[in-house]
Amino acid sequence: MGTPSTTPTSAASAASAPPARAHLKPLDVALGELLARAAPLPGPETISTFDADGRVLAQDLTSSLDVPAHDNSSMDGYALRTADWVEGGVLQVNQRIPAGSSGHALAANSAARIFTGAPIPPGADAVVMQEDCDAVDATEGQAHAGVRIKVQPQAGQWIRRRGEDVAAGAVVLHRGERLTPASLGLAASIGFDKLQVAPRVRVALFSTGDELVMPGQVAPADMKPGAIYNSNRFFLRALLLRLGCTVTDLGIVPDRLDATVAALQGASAQHDLILTSGGVSVGEEDHIKPAVQTLGELNLWQIAMKPGKPFAYGKVGAAHFIGLPGNPVSSFVTFLVLVRPFLLRLQGARETAVSPVAMPAHFDWPKADKRREFLRARCNAAGGLDLFANQSSGVLTSAVWGDGLIDNPAGQVIAHGDTVQFIPFSALLL
Structure with missing residues (x-):
């Protein structure tokens, strides 16, 4: 009698054993790999500076002028030569210089009435704010109206120097900077009414899960057991719009492999990124992984972070694919930590990290x-x-x-x- 074979028993045991736990990739490694795949999108567009808030600049902005273009007053007051000041003395006021005009050289022992932004007249080396001055009528023995300066002026006070903000030839904004309201003002101050910016990222967004219901479709009292409102769809769309993306909302895709494949395939042709939430775990109803692998490739799968372990990255055709977890906080956090820098890099942004x-x-x-x-x-x-x-x-x-x-x-x-x-x-x- 021969020795009984153990092969069937071993095979059965192997078949019934749970799958080996996938190795969780460290977050920094995963983020580095993700950003390495985020080549900036081609085709910058030119738009009005008025409309460029939040966009990523696609050109260096070099100033062709000094800002300010001339020494000017930062106060309403009087421009004078400090050497002419005498305590209690009166200086003749023989010119008035509002912003947008220019004055002439100061005569000896004179002052110019000057307003904020007006050019400093030749010879003046200080401005005294009007609160520190007393106007004197011409009837006090003066040929012109005068001014008594109550405090001793210091050379250079209240004068904004030519080019102290921007020097001609300087690069004031660099390619890859994300534009803010202040940077739009700076661009306008050197004469740019239009700017070249990176194109908007075209994102297709959908959720998976038969348990999901849209608010407004079913009243809370009529919700079936196990049903939940789809909150992820709302905050993900808002986050994408804040980052300057155009969003195609494809709604809720049923928990079926064929439906998931069809949704991914349809979205891949006209979008730069397909972003999903739910269906990226390892359950029997989680169809994202096999669907992506059917149509393309899956490069990242499961990250060593909490919340947010079931995170996926791959390609479907030419489109990037990112799958977020279904739990709302996991989806929210992984978007901020991983998707946000990825989207910024697609737009050519130089800085994608936020310093803690x-x-x-x-x-x-x-x-x-x-x-x-x-x-x-x-x-x-x-x-x-x-x-x-x-x-x-x-x-x-x-x-x-x-x-x-x-x-x-x-x-x-x-x-x-x-x-x-x-x-x-x-x-x-x-």
């Missing part, structure tokens, strides 16, 4: 996690950070209550008074 602020923790976090954590926290009146009590990835209230995220390293506990790294929402949501 070192602040004291006014709480205890005694249980370290194996993954890098992003904790929702709020600044308090004592100059420290309070922690939202429930850090679950499904509690969107924490993102509304909080002022930002604590970036807590893997394996790190936090004791009251420890210094932590805080990333304000005010910087992330610009």
Whole structure:
């Protein structure tokens, strides 16, 4: 009698064993790989400077003039030569220089009535604000009206020098800068009424999940067991618009592989990025991974961060694909940490990171996690950070209550008074 074969038993055991746990990629490594794939989109466009807020500049702006173009007064008052001042003395006022006009050289022992922005007349080396002066009528023995300067002037006071803001030939704004209201004013100050900016990223957005219901379609009292309102669709669209994207909202895709494949295939032709939420985990109803692999490639899968482990990146045709987790806080945080810099890089932005602020923790976090954590926290009146009590990835209230995220390293506990790294929402949501 031969020895019984163990092959069938071993095969059955292998078939019933759970799949090996996927290796979680460190966040910094994943972000680096993601940004390396984010080649800036071609084809800058020229738009009015009025309409360029939030866009990424696609050209260096070089000034062809000095700003200001001449020495000018920063106050309403009197321009004079400091050498002519005598305590209690009166200087004749023989010219008046409003903004937009120019004066003539000062005569000895004279002053010029001058207004904010007006050019400094030749010979003057100081301006005295009108609050420190007394006007004197011509009847006090003067051929012209005069002025008594009540304080001793200092050479150079209240004078804005030519070119002190911008020197001719200087690059005032660099390619890759994200434009702000202040930078639009600066561009206008050197004569740019139009600017070359990076094209808007065209994003197709959809959610997956048969449990999702749109607000307004079903009243809360009529919701079926297990149904939830689709909150992710609202904040993701808003975040995309804030980053200057054009958004095609494809709604909710049913939890079927064929429907997911069709949605991805249809979106890939006319968009630079397909962004989804839900369906990127490893459950039987999670069809994003096989759908993307059917049509293209999947390069990133599962990140060592909390919340937000089930994050995916790949390509569907020429379009980038990013799949976010379905839990709302996970989706929100992974967008800010990973998608935001990716979108900025697609627009050619030089700076994609937000620098954290070192602040004291006014709480205890005694249980370290194996993954890098992003904790929702709020600044308090004592100059420290309070922690939202429930850090679950499904509690969107924490993102509304909080002022930002604590970036807590893997394996790190936090004791009251420890210094932590805080990333304000005010910087992330610009």
